[in-house]
Amino acid sequence: MPAKVKRVKSKSKNKLETRNKQKPAHKKLKIALAGFGTVGRSVVKLLCHEANDSFELTHIFNRNVVRKKVDWVPSSVRWTENISDLLSSDADIFVELVGGIEPAGEWIQKALGAGKSVVTANKLLIAHSGPELLDLAREKGTRIEFGASVAGGIPAIIGIQEGLAGDRLYKIAGVLNGTCNFILTKMEATGASFETALKEAQELGFAEANPRDDVEGFDARAKLVILTQAGLRARVRSEQIPCWPISSVDAVDFAYARELNCTIRQISLAKKDTEDGLSIHGFVRPALVPVSSLVAHVEGSKNLVMVTGQYAGQMVFSGFGAGGDPTAVAVISDLYSIARSGGALSGNALPAVEMPKHVSGEFTAPYYLRFVVKDRPGIIAAVATVLARYGIGIDAVLQRPGYPHSALPFIMTLETCTSAMLGRALQEINRLDFHVEPVLCMPILLD
Amino acid sequence: MPAKVKRVKSKSKNKLETRNKQKPAHKKLKIALAGFGTVGRSVVKLLCHEANDSFELTHIFNRNVVRKKVDWVPSSVRWTENISDLLSSDADIFVELVGGIEPAGEWIQKALGAGKSVVTANKLLIAHSGPELLDLAREKGTRIEFGASVAGGIPAIIGIQEGLAGDRLYKIAGVLNGTCNFILTKMEATGASFETALKEAQELGFAEANPRDDVEGFDARAKLVILTQAGLRARVRSEQIPCWPISSVDAVDFAYARELNCTIRQISLAKKDTEDGLSIHGFVRPALVPVSSLVAHVEGSKNLVMVTGQYAGQMVFSGFGAGGDPTAVAVISDLYSIARSGGALSGNALPAVEMPKHVSGEFTAPYYLRFVVKDRPGIIAAVATVLARYGIGIDAVLQRPGYPHSALPFIMTLETCTSAMLGRALQEINRLDFHVEPVLCMPILLD
Structure with a gap:
């Protein structure tokens, strides 16, 4: 949308443009937030207590908003059940924490269309249509950031896209589901069966009553798809990546794994092969890993992301991959990133995301x-x-x-x-x- | 220098400024590089082979430049022994890979003063005068980036300053010296003495003929000082942080550590205490760590950085902390970061770096x-x-x-x-x- 994009030429022909864009002391960015659940509450808490020099929360959207209202939010914040109040407001940034593909996707499109930047923790949506939303943001001269959609508080997306921008990454692997890691590390430590470990995870709130998305690998797969887009610059659809459940792993497998100096983890892996065009090999499945590896020492519900590049070799990022506060840190960090840039750099300088010729679960x-x-x-x-x-x-x-x-x-x-x-x-x-x-x-x- | 800073007001009152600053297809940033050693060679290789859509290498400075010249660098690049050729050139970015506090510091000041941005891998200089150089860059409306000065290819600085911008970090700990980690993991694995392990490290090129900076902790300390500035936002001087050598660790200590379910690593640690004003407790010393921890599983010459925040908990970054190619990835990633921003955001939005009331090696x-x-x-x-x-x-x-x-x-x-x-x-x-x-x-x- 060239009409919206204002290009500024530097006066100095030979120097970088030297504008000072960020004026946190002068103008706070207005934030409209949708979804006052676990993560939403933490984001609002951080916005009200920690980041209030740079940001001003203006709206909170939720269903049954009367029952959600809390008294520690400034009275200037408008609580609403009507998403239009946010989308038609003068907020600079729309924070989407509702989850699910629709209506979240439609709201985000509207927000971008209205010139707002967007921060989201929505892994399903970004796995489904991240590249299209990035294109839309670029076209509108705004930004969409989704650091919180993968591995909670771990700065994996920024670490990969910016910190390793100088490398050529070809492999991403990780422990991307805290529930599965809790269950498998519990089985490893206590010799418990899958069912017993799952029950304990449910009692402690680490697993849902219906644990299917976690146990069968669908949750990890959405994160793997996002990491594949961000790091391998390849557009993969979730349904192209095969998943195997961890429920078929038994206590006896840990005993045998130990004899092989290994343990068992749910591993999400994507590997790029460029021999005859771009191919991606990927899967989410339980796998044996050496007990001497970092991946064997990710505790309980934590996550770990490994990326391998042609030049820097293997890099590891690890930490809490879920939970209100860690995920809120990722949301707030994305807000700061938008604030720093003045809202306009979404994904520039990154190589284009390509459509691979083949995607398969094949693995040698x-x-x-x-x-x-x-x-x-x-x-x-x-x-x-x-x-x-x-x-x-x-x-x-x-x-x-x-x-x-x-x-x-x-x-x-x-x-x-x-x-x-x-x-x-x-x-x-x-x-x-x-x-x-x-x-x-x-x-x-x-x- | 307000004269150099061009502020641009968005036309839309309520939206973020929507400029599209980066035009890699239109204008390559010119790079002048000083120091054609191991890292310099790798940076030049990456600049010539991988990143040549965005950057154009114009100058290479080195002493005895005739003996350094290689034929795989484009003939348009000017080789010189005269640093003024670089500083007075029309290069957009000055890459400093010479090391040491002077004359590198003076060159960087001149480059910033001339409106160039700077990328450096110089840990001594950044530990010594990083905050002052950041201030100078801000004043001149340019940027200085030093991701390569700590832990080589590991994107620790960007992970901490941007990926965890939303958190309040209070502790940094890590394995920051690959030579010491090589020696200690070798002693652990083989039962070798310190002397034998050091000799092997020297033969394999992991340790210098004079290993004092590594073994006594001075190298790790400079990195810790930089991480303390970046993550804890505290201005600490190297000489305030006590160091203990790893040479007093003996094979028998590993045997005893194992009986305690621990192993031994050179740990660099800085912790913030705000009870009565800002205090920093820090040290570099051999320490016992649990064998179940990630830090016990950092292989050979790799590094690991752990940061702990009030909200996201403990985050870990690990990978190759030295070597030509990994360090070059950090340099190139910093170049991309400057390219993305148009050269103007150095450290904005980050809390100011404070001078602590107390700095001590005290540790409970x-x-x-x-x-x-x-x-x-x-x-x-x-x-x-x-x-x-x-x-x-x-x-x-x-x-x-x-x-x-x-x-x-x-x-x-x-x-x-x-x-x-x-x-x-x-x-x-x-x-x-x-x-x-x-x-x-x-x-x-x-x-």
Whole structure:
């Protein structure tokens, strides 16, 4: 929208433009906030108590707003159930903390269209239409920031997009779901079953009554899609990334993992391959990781983001990936970023986000297979025969004592192979008649 | 310098200013670079091969420049031994990779004075006069960035100053020296002595022939001072922060640490206390850390920076803290940051850097004491008597078998006490006549 974009030429031909844009002492930016839930409350608290030199909260939108009202918010703030009050106001920045794709997406479009900048923590929406919203903001000469949409308070987006702007990133991996990390670290520490650990997570408020989005990997996947866009500059849709649930991981898997000097984490991974055009390989699944790695030492509900670049190597960001206050810090940091820039730089200087030719869950790695069988002679031979037919080498076979013959767990570790080949072998193996449950397959991630 | 600062008023009264400042396709920023060493070479490589849409390298300064010249740099680049060629050129940004306080500081002042922005990896200079150079840049309407001065490629400065702008940080701790981390992790893994591990580090190029700056903590201290300025917004001078060398750590300390579920790392720590005015407690010293912590799993020459805020809790950044390519990524990322902003936002919106009332190495923690004694009855009683007189409680006494009576190592762990009280007790204890070497004292850092 060139009409809205005011270009300013520097007087000095050879020097950078030397304007001093930010005048926090002179003009506070007006903030209209939608969504007074856990994160919204924390953002309002920080806006009222910490950041009130730079920002002035003008509106709070929520449904049933009368029941939400609190007395510690300045009386100048207008509480409303009508989103139009915010979108048609003179607020400079619209903060969207309602979540979900609609109507949040429509509101954000309207706010950008009205020349407001936007800060959002909405991972579903940004995974779904982040690049389009960035384009719209650029066109309107405003900004949209979503640092809070991934990994809560961890400054991963800014760390990747700005702190590592000079590198060429090709891999992103991480522990992006605090609920799964709580459950798996609990299973690791106490030998609890998945069900017991999930129940404890629910009692402590780390897991929802319906834990499906977390346990099956959908929550982590939305964050991975956003990180893939931000760091690998590739436009991936959530449904292109396969997810495996952590509910199939059992206490016995931690015991076996330990014998391999590993533990088990829900890993979200995206890797760029540019050999024949841009391809992205990505997944969210439980995986074995070395106990010596940083990723094995992310405590409880914390998150960890690893990015690997051609020049700087592997960088790690870790911290609280959820919760009202950490997520609010990310929201307020985004507000400051907009304040610093005068509202106009959204994503400039970043390479364009490309549409990959291929997106797949294909992944070449050594793998861990766990069987639970009705024991009888010849089982290993039968499995090994199928694997050999697909050219897959066996690295080790381990069987811990003390389990009943009617449901005997044992594991195999495989040499590096493609997931496609292994998938075909597993289809055959799963048809053999000695299984008590389907084979659990996890990659072993060594770097 | 108001004359140089051009303020632009937005036409729209209620919206953010909506200028589109960055035009990488239209105008490349001209870069003049001083210092063609390891980092300089990598920066030039990245400038010539990766970032040449946005930047144009115009000058390279080095002493003995004829011997430095390489043929893979475009012929348009001017090689010179005369720094004035750079400072009086029409370059937009001066990149200083020479190091040391002078003449680098004078050059940077001249560059800022001439309206150029500056990017530097110079930790000594920024620790020494960072706030003054930031003030000068602000006054001149330009920018100075120093992301590469701390922890190489790890985006710690931007992560702290921008990604965590919404928080109130009160503690910074980290593994800031890759040489020490290489030596200590080598001692941990192999049981080697300090001398053997240092020799290996030197052979592999991880330690200098004169390793004093690394081993005694001076290198880490300069980085800690910069992080304290950036994150705690406190102006600390290097000489206010006490350092302890890692050379007094012995193989036996790792064996004892392991029995305490700990390991040993060189830790740089700064903590803010605002009870009666601003105080900073800081040190660089070997310390015990839990094996379950992230800091225990920083590999080899990598670095790790932990910051703790009132709202987001503890955040961790880790990666390669040195080396040509990782440091060059930080330099190029700073160049992009200046490009994005049009050169004018240095440190705005950040709280002012304050001068603390007190700076001290005082630190309250549980402590580890390691004795090497000529054995005889009554030693523990003698030590315990002194400690009791200072009100310091003993938590445990451990003595591993297999050492000669003439030089017997044993350890004590103490309950939480102040370092001041413990220091006085240790003066007395060290005067007792059974010591073969002075008592080694390390804090046990549990969070």
